Amino acid sequence: MKQLITLKVNGETHEVAVEPQKTLLEILRYELQLTGTKEGCGGLGQCGTCTVIMDGKAVNSCLVLAMDARDKEVLTIEGVASPGKLHPIQQALLEYGAVQCGFCGPGTVLSAIALFDKNPNPTEDEIKTAIAGNLCRCTGYAKRKEALMAVAENYRERKV
Amino acid sequence: MGDRLKKFEYFEPKSVEEAVSLLAKYKGKAKLLAGGTDLLVLMKQRLLIPQYVINIKRISDLYYINLNDGKGLKIGALTTLSSIETSTVVRKKFSILAQAASKVASYQIRNIGSIGGNICQDPRCWYYNQSHDWHRAWTPCYTLGGKVCCGDEEVKGCQRKVLLSDIAPALFALGAKIKIVRENGERIVPIKDFYKKVGNVLKSDELLTEIQIPAQPPNSIGIYSKYSPRKAIDYPMVAVAVMKKIDSGVCTDIKIISSAVTTVPFEVSEAEDLLRGNKIDFGIIEQVVQTVRDKVARQAISFGDHSADFKTEITGVLVKRALEEC
Numbered sequence A: 001m002k003q004l005i006t007l008k009v010n011g012e013t014h015e016v017a018v019e020p021q022k023t024l025l026e027i028l029r030y031e032l033q034l035t036g037t038k039e040g041c042g043g044l045g046q047c048g049t050c051t052v053i054m055d056g057k058a059v060n061s062c063l064v065l066a067m068d069a070r071d072k073e074v075l076t077i078e079g080v081a082s083p084g085k086l087h088p089i090q091q092a093l094l095e096y097g098a099v100q101c102g103f104c105g106p107g108t109v110l111s112a113i114a115l116f117d118k119n120p121n122p123t124e125d126e127i128k129t130a131i132a133g134n135l136c137r138c139t140g141y142a143k144r145k146e147a148l149m150a151v152a153e154n155y156r157e158r159k160v
Numbered sequence B: 001m002g003d004r005l006k007k008f009e010y011f012e013p014k015s016v017e018e019a020v021s022l023l024a025k026y027k028g029k030a031k032l033l034a035g036g037t038d039l040l041v042l043m044k045q046r047l048l049i050p051q052y053v054i055n056i057k058r059i060s061d062l063y064y065i066n067l068n069d070g071k072g073l074k075i076g077a078l079t080t081l082s083s084i085e086t087s088t089v090v091r092k093k094f095s096i097l098a099q100a101a102s103k104v105a106s107y108q109i110r111n112i113g114s115i116g117g118n119i120c121q122d123p124r125c126w127y128y129n130q131s132h133d134w135h136r137a138w139t140p141c142y143t144l145g146g147k148v149c150c151g152d153e154e155v156k157g158c159q160r161k162v163l164l165s166d167i168a169p170a171l172f173a174l175g176a177k178i179k180i181v182r183e184n185g186e187r188i189v190p191i192k193d194f195y196k197k198v199g200n201v202l203k204s205d206e207l208l209t210e211i212q213i214p215a216q217p218p219n220s221i222g223i224y225s226k227y228s229p230r231k232a233i234d235y236p237m238v239a240v241a242v243m244k245k246i247d248s249g250v251c252t253d254i255k256i257i258s259s260a261v262t263t264v265p266f267e268v269s270e271a272e273d274l275l276r277g278n279k280i281d282f283g284i285i286e287q288v289v290q291t292v293r294d295k296v297a298r299q300a301i302s303f304g305d306h307s308a309d310f311k312t313e314i315t316g317v318l319v320k321r322a323l324e325e326c
Helices: A024-031 A088-095 A105-118 A124-131 A142-159 B016-025 B039-044 B081-086 B088-093 B095-102 B107-112 B115-119 B132-136 B167-174 B269-275 B282-299 B308-324
Strands: A003-009 A012-018 A051-054 A057-060 A073-075 B009-011 B030-033 B052-055 B065-068 B072-076 B177-182 B185-190 B207-213 B220-227 B238-247 B250-259
Touching: A012 A024, A024 A051, A051 A105, A057 A105, A057 B107, A088 A105, A088 A142, A105 A124, A105 A142, A105 B107, A124 A142, B016 B030, B016 B052, B016 B177, B016 B207, B030 B039, B065 B088, B072 B088, B081 B088, B081 B095, B081 B107, B081 B115, B088 B095, B095 B167, B095 B220, B095 B238, B115 B167, B115 B207, B167 B207, B167 B220, B167 B238, B167 B250, B220 B308, B238 B308, B250 B269, B250 B282, B250 B308, B269 B282, B282 B308
Parallel strands: A003 A073, B009 B052, B030 B052
Antiparallel strands: A003 A012, A051 A057, A051 A073, B065 B072, B072 B207, B177 B185, B177 B207, B220 B238, B238 B250
16 A cells, blocks of 8 residues: 655655555656666675665665655755755766766766765775665776775875 | 555554554454664565554654663664664674674665564575565565465475574674563563574564663673685674683683574574683684584585585684684
């Protein structure tokens, strides 16, 4: 039986009728048409392409029931850039050529944002841990890591 | 596109009482949903198709990490693995648990996965944990109502599902107890009695509510080490949990837990006896490692590409490193 719930996604409030077996990923993609959030491994929590930020924490939206996203703030890739201007993390990934096919991009960006929002000056290990849950099958991980280290470096410079 | 999850009837109890009364009412037909990182995957693969799902996430009483001075730690079953990993108290006084929590899967999964769910996770095997389509092409195993175990007709009953929890071996090493609640009562079970040969002792009307960890003696050091083919989003191929207490160079107490080699974690008491009361030096480490390997070799189960021999070898290496480390 469908139930009317309120979802707050990228600052907008949506009233959606959902069945309890629907995951947040399914609702984002097929009800709200926010298809920037990807499904890679078939909803098994193995790849991280469906990563969104829920109440400040990176989560796999394929393993969260839409019912559990009620009353929480959800951020998807669509809410990351401001009009005409990429988020600094997106900009860095772009500059370092850290995205080839792009499929893992949205999830990676959100995992990185969840890290930098809490810890704007992370160490190399903290960066690796934060994005270890986002599989990349073409570009590899070195450029990604370098891009994020540059973001941290940039933060340190601005502080000085 | 079709639903990833089959339809079910859904409940959201707000209290432990409400949850256990629902469990009693739908005995055997309901599944508890905590973090969901294990259950939802099994349901998507059609390995479980529960008629009722009881989502306990809204029971706010089950999220806590409480230190009772001198009496140890109490952790609510729904506490997420990331809160355990980052808790100052856990990191300082029960470091082995923080280490284990930090090695589970990925950041995203630790943010939703709960400690209770981690230790109640379904044991896994390479034959059973496959997609629905994979299973359609193969003979069903005992768990799926068939008559083979891992494709083997000689083996009677489900014998080879391995508990791949990272948290369980750390709790074995810490001597933890599990609090279990049902409609008209509760019981406390030491973690080593919590597991059966395959699976755990939870009955279908019971709810795990708390993990209790006794205070650890001063000068004790805990080390959890895990070997997995991938560094992230992977289960342990083998894992070792060691708690050692060193007083003026002498090992006064020791626990060595071997995990993921057979269906459940186990303590290698023969190796512990060798160490207790002695200085940990090169010679004794060699003996201990040999003892551990002998015991592991007798029980190790091959798991897909991971042969029993390889598991034995790696367990020996992990024990050696844990003993050398200070």
